[in-house]
Amino acid sequence: MTVELETLAVGPVDGPGQRRRAGRIVGIAVGAALVALGAAYAVGYALAGDRLPKHATVEGVAVGGLDPATATETLRTALQPRATAPIPLEIAGEKAELEPAAAGLAIDYPASVAAAGGARSVDPRTIYRVLTGGSETPAIRIVDDAVLAAAVGKLAADHDRAPENATLAYEGRTVVTEDGKQGVSVDADGAAAAIVDAYPSAAVVPVPATVTDPEITTAAVAVAVRDLARPAVAAPIVVRAGGAGSFEIGPSVIASALSFEPTDGALAPVLDAKRLRKALDDDIARLRLSDHRNATVRLVKGKPAVIPSSDGTDIATRDLAAAVRPALSKPKGERTVSVKLSGAPAEFTTDDARKLKITEVTGKFTTYFPYAYYRNVNIARAAEKIDGTVLKPGETFSLNKIVGERTTANGFVEGYIISGGKFKKELGGGVSQSATTTFNAMFFAGLQDVRHQPHTLYIDRYPAGREATVAWPNLDLRFRNNTDYGVLVQAYVKKGTPTRKGSITVKMWSTKTWDKVSSSALVRSNYTTGRDLTDRSASCEPQAPVQGFTVRYSRLFYRDGTVVRREPFRWTYAPTDRIICR
DSSP: OOOOOOOOOSSOOOSHHHHHHHHHHHHHHHHHHHHHHHHHHHHHHHHHTTOOOTTOEETTEEOTTOOHHHHHHHHHHHHHHHHHSOEEEEETTEEEEEOTGGGTEEEOHHHHHHHTTOSOOOOHHHHHHHHHOOOEEOOOEEEOHHHHHHHHHHHHHHHOBOOBOOEEEEETTEEEEEOOBOEEEEOHHHHHHHHHHHTTOOSOEEOOEEEEOOSSOHHHHHHHIIIIIHHHTSSOEEEEOGGGOEEEEOHHHHHHHEEEEEETTEEEEEEOHHHHHHHTHHHHHTSSOOOOBOOEEEEETTEEEEEOOBOEEEOOHHHHHHHHGGGGGOOTTSOEEEOOOEEEOOSSOHHHHHHTOOOEEEEEEEEEEOOOHHHHHHHHHHHHHHTTEEEOTTOEEEHHHHHOOOOTTTTOOEEEEEETTEEEEEETTTHHHHHHHHHHHHHHHTOEEEEOOOOSBOOTTSOTTSOOOOBTTTBOOEEEOOSSSOEEEEEEEEOOBTTBOEEEEEEEEEOOSSSEEEEOOOEEEEEEOOOEEEEOSTTOOOBOOBOEEEEEEEEEEEETTEEEEEEEEEEEEBOBOEEEEO
8 A cells, every 4th residue: 555645845934833734644654554564464374274384394205285194194294104103123233113192202293293383373474474484393293201211121121131152161172262242331311212202203313331341352362263273283292201101191081181261361271180090090000000008907816917008109180280380381292291109099098997996896696507508608698798898987888889780690599589568589698697696796896777677577596586688789788887996897607508507797896985785585475377378380499487576675875883875776677478389
């Protein structure tokens, strides 16, 4: 709109009338300008409406000139695939992904449109920006801090690891290595911030983490392989053992005894001296070495005598290892070493044997048996095995262990045993007489009863209840030397003849702990009677009837003529059936 003003004469304004006319003219001009501006504002407001600025974008999505509802849908359609796609991550060089929903991340589309200028305004400046401006605006993110922290925590748990040393070992004589691994520790707070800052970008997000090198790196192992591991097994090592001869340590034996341990960032060789010595036992045994002999106690002319110990010669484990170590890194042709011979002291010395104080008989017993070839053989063989056994204080006697399995190779023949309430033939029949006699000798020596079991049927040549049976391998006679002195077990047999009974005697030699050990009366009660049975099998053995009963007695320990201890025993025998063979 154009306003023309009347041209006034230049000069002083005189009089009130002229001043009023000039004021009216200025007011008309200002009013006309305001009307013009108002009209322009009205046109601009109408054109702007509720649309976004002309050049507005959100996360690269053009929403300029669109009303908020349309802009919101446009933004959602374009941005949703990227906003819900897995977030690619890189953690210390390793790839990973994180689902936005699982991390508590989403886009607030209406708020993002509003932030880009999607709200209608009466502000002229906003109207002007809508008509002429607009720029890139980041999307408004929704972040659930608790869910995000949990997701990052799981991410750290999956990827955190301690550094792992590179390793070096042998398989046979082959050198085997494994590369080291760096340690990783995810920065949880930094990771959460980086993920939120990058979202919803499709670019790979570097996750902040601390990376730690292992103590032993792959490079350090390579040096150990070159300088130590391969030279050590490149050729045999020859060991000269003074005038006793020499032997060779092969690469496989070296490898079996050699390992490598971390020391100040490098690998140091460690030679297992005991393993090396054990692997060479056979080779060393072929040398001209003298073996040691332990002291013991034997009966000489009917009396206990200490048989002295003697030392031998040997190659000490530590001396062997000390000689071998320097040669491990030597080349072929320079791998011959010398080792000194040392004494091989006895494990049980003459003085140890004297301290046992085996001087007198502390318990003895004799049983008799009717003549039978198998009894002469089996009882004598068991006595031969038992004779000369020495028990140190605290040691336990086991008849099965000492006598061994009753086989023909072990010197036993078939004889009668009790099985299932009947007498039948089996290898080693009669050995239980050796067990009974040994039990009674132990009984009167006052030694500790560990395990014994009487026969199921009564045999009248044994003291009722005070006897023992054995069977390989589980039914055993065991007793413990619970004194401060050694015990020497003596056993011998007088074989029977068709006209004379045989006998076995067992004695315990030691030093007395008790003044006397005796048995109370063997009191029988509760008698039972068996059955009359007919057996028509080819293996039938006739059997005479014997009553069953219960027997009770006690072992009595004396000091100064007074019983100071009682040890009760009780056993019940089953009746022996009469068996008639037909």
